[in-house]
Amino acid sequence: MKKLCSKVALSVAVVALTSGMAGAAAKGVSDNVVKIGVLTDMSGVYSTLGGKGTQVGVEMAVKDFGGKVLGKPIQVIGADHQNKADIASAKAREWFDNEKVDMITGLLNSGCALAVQKLGGEKKKITMNTGAASTALTNDACTPYGIHYVYDTYALGKVTAEAVVPAGGKSWYFLTADYAFGHSLEANTAKFVTKLGGKILGSVRHPLSTADFSSYLLQAQASGAQIIGLANAGGDTTNAIKQAREFGIDKKGQKLVGLLIFDTDIKSLGLNVAQGMQFTSGFYWDRDKGTRDFAKRFYAIHKAMPTMDQAGAYSATMNYLKAIKAAGTDDPDAVMAKLKSMDISDFFAVNGKIRADGRMVHDMYLMEVKKPSESKGEWDLLKIVKTVPAADAFMPLSESTCSLVKK
Numbered sequence: 001m002k003k004l005c006s007k008v009a010l011s012v013a014v015v016a017l018t019s020g021m022a023g024a025a026a027k028g029v030s031d032n033v034v035k036i037g038v039l040t041d042m043s044g045v046y047s048t049l050g051g052k053g054t055q056v057g058v059e060m061a062v063k064d065f066g067g068k069v070l071g072k073p074i075q076v077i078g079a080d081h082q083n084k085a086d087i088a089s090a091k092a093r094e095w096f097d098n099e100k101v102d103m104i105t106g107l108l109n110s111g112c113a114l115a116v117q118k119l120g121g122e123k124k125k126i127t128m129n130t131g132a133a134s135t136a137l138t139n140d141a142c143t144p145y146g147i148h149y150v151y152d153t154y155a156l157g158k159v160t161a162e163a164v165v166p167a168g169g170k171s172w173y174f175l176t177a178d179y180a181f182g183h184s185l186e187a188n189t190a191k192f193v194t195k196l197g198g199k200i201l202g203s204v205r206h207p208l209s210t211a212d213f214s215s216y217l218l219q220a221q222a223s224g225a226q227i228i229g230l231a232n233a234g235g236d237t238t239n240a241i242k243q244a245r246e247f248g249i250d251k252k253g254q255k256l257v258g259l260l261i262f263d264t265d266i267k268s269l270g271l272n273v274a275q276g277m278q279f280t281s282g283f284y285w286d287r288d289k290g291t292r293d294f295a296k297r298f299y300a301i302h303k304a305m306p307t308m309d310q311a312g313a314y315s316a317t318m319n320y321l322k323a324i325k326a327a328g329t330d331d332p333d334a335v336m337a338k339l340k341s342m343d344i345s346d347f348f349a350v351n352g353k354i355r356a357d358g359r360m361v362h363d364m365y366l367m368e369v370k371k372p373s374e375s376k377g378e379w380d381l382l383k384i385v386k387t388v389p390a391a392d393a394f395m396p397l398s399e400s401t402c403s404l405v406k407k
Contacts, residue, residue, distance in 0.1 A: 027329045029072040031100045034330055036062070036317060039091060039116065040106035040131060042080030045209045045235040049262040050108040050131050052078075053310040056302045058105060061317035069324050077101070081112045083208060088112035089119055096123050102330055103128060105149075105316050108309060110134035110181035117146040126332050128320060130312040133233075133260060134184040135395060138359040142402035145332055147339065149360045150312035151282040153181070154395040156259055157189030159280040159388050163366050164227060164257055165196040173225035174203035175216050175240060177232035185231040185259050201225045206236070213240045214247075221249055233260040238268045245273055261367075262307045266381045271372040278368050283308035283348055284382055287365075290347035305379045315348035351390045357402035364393040 038055040041047050055078040062074045077099065081088035088109070095101035096119070104120065107113035108131025120127040121143030128147045129137060133156065137148045172193050176182040182205065190200050201223045204216045217240065220228045228249070230237050237258050244256055258265070261279040285295035285305040294314070298306045306314075323338035324330050344352030344360065352362040366386040375381065397405050 029070050029324075029330050030102070032072050033100075034069055034072060034074045034103075034321070034324065035099065035101045036074065036076050036320075037092070037095045037099070037101040037104040038076065038078040038106045038313070039081050039088060039095075039104050039112070040078075040108045041083050042078070044083050046083070046108050046131070046233065048264045048268075049234055049307045050106060050309045053298075053302050053304065053306065054106045054108070054130065054313045056298065057306065057310045057312075057314035058317045060298065060301070061314045061321070065318060065321045069321050070328065070330075074321065078106075081109065083109045083112065085109075085111040085115040089115040092116045092119050096120075096125050102126065102332075103320055105130055105313055105320075106309075107132050110136070110184065111179050113137060114141055114180060117141065117143055120145050124332050126320070126335060128316040130316055131309045132181065134180045135188065136180065136184065138355075138357040138395075139401045142357050142404055144404060145336060146358045147316070147354055147360060148358055149316045150308050151260075151280075151364070152359070152394070153185040153188045155282075155364050155388075155393040156280045157185060158192050159364055159366055159393055160257065160259055160278070161189055161192035161196060161198075163278055163386070165193055165198045169227040169255065169257070170198045171201055171225045172198060172227045172229050173201045173220045173223040174229045174231050175213070175220055176203055176205045177208055177236055178205035179208060181233070182231045186229070189229055189231065189259055203231075206232070208236065210236055211239065213243045216240075217244050217247055217249065221247070221252070221254065226253070226255065228254055228256050230256060230258045231260075234262070234265065237261065238265050241269060241273065262309070263305055263379065263381060264307055266369055267304075267379070271370060271375055271381065274369040275371045276369060278366060278385065280388075281308055281365050281367050281382075282362065283311045284365060284367065284384060285311070286380065286382070287384065288347075294347045311348045315344070315346055318346065319344055353390070355397060356404050356406070357397065357400050358404075359394060361390040361394045363390055364388045 040050045103126040105128040107129040110132040113129045113132030130150045133153045174186045176186045323335045327334040327338045349362040354360045
């Protein structure tokens with residue numbers, strides 16, 4: 001009996017020792033390197049607002065952090081997903097399996113972001129989306145490892161509708177990009193327009209990267225709607241606005257409202273065309289001293305002021321690295337726990353917090369494009385009309401359909 005007890009005690013001791021060693025091994029950095037992948041549109045319709053500039057933001061964060069975390073080097077790699085979900089998923093799989101990438105950010109394009117976030121959930125890899133907008137990312141498609149960082153179609157639609165409808169924009173017709181992002185943006189905006197007493201007169205959907213918007217604009221014009229809501233982004237938005245101006249739509253009493261606009265879009269359009277336009281943003285480079293200091297350094301590298309996607313990628317990367325340092329490991333569960341416990345406050349995010357559903361909520365801004373006479377420089381394009389607190393801008397958790405949210 002004594003021998004049996006001794007054997008049991010020895011077994012328990014071995015198990016305890018082994019468990020302790022396993023716990024110790026889990027600490028620190030796996031593969032002796034923290035590798036971050038920037039997967040975005042590098043050459044297509046969204047490349048100016050994201051693209052290489054998003055990778056520049058990530059690389060700046062790594063450099064500012066010191067190039068190492070927990071004594072191990074940090075590496076950044078980038079790739080073009082070409083706005084195709086299958087390419088994005090294949091590249092992410094290659095990165096996770098072969099390149100040992102720990103976190104993927106950027107993910108501009110909702111179809112691509114949804115595919116990569118799903119894969120990240122299956123492989124227990126963190127994704128920090130800074131460019132896609134669909135609210136599905138933090139609803140039915142949420143995962144324990146997915147973070148939606150910069151903006152979404154709920155906040156964009158809500159803040160913009162609450163500015164436009166009370167000012168007289170009661171009837172709407174949507175010109176919508178025909179994929180997950182456009183559908184989500186139209187649906188969320190329409191919900192708030194209706195809630196505020198407005199009416200939806202219809203919509204027309206166009207393929208991503210459309211060059212000729214004439215037929216779509218004619219349908220919008222024929223609707224008689226006071227507001228033509230552009231549920232698209234990047235080159236699609238600027239092309240639609242330029243062609244609408246050529247048709248004289250704005251002179252016939254209808255107003256175009258861009259539902260996702262970036263500084264680079266306004267730069268492309270010019271103040272003569274875009275002046276007076278209002279839209280919602282999560283960041284503006286000229287908001288305060290902190291944003292201006294970052295923008296100056298970013299401009300020195302990229303020769304353009306940072307968009308909210310590019311600035312958001314810096315912030316997401318910096319806070320990811322801080323979480324690794326605080327956790328003492330790059331283990332994704334430990335890092336996600338730290339990220340969700342942190343208050344995020346930097347030049348990008350005001351009142352930032354990552355919720356249970358992966359949504360990073362923060363203050364949003366109603367912007368207005370300046371008149372040419374108000375601009376004092378090449379990138380002096382916008383003014384902040386209103387700051388919308390995080391709690392008022394984003395979907396409340398009580399409305400979330402994410403399985404991670406306790407009701």
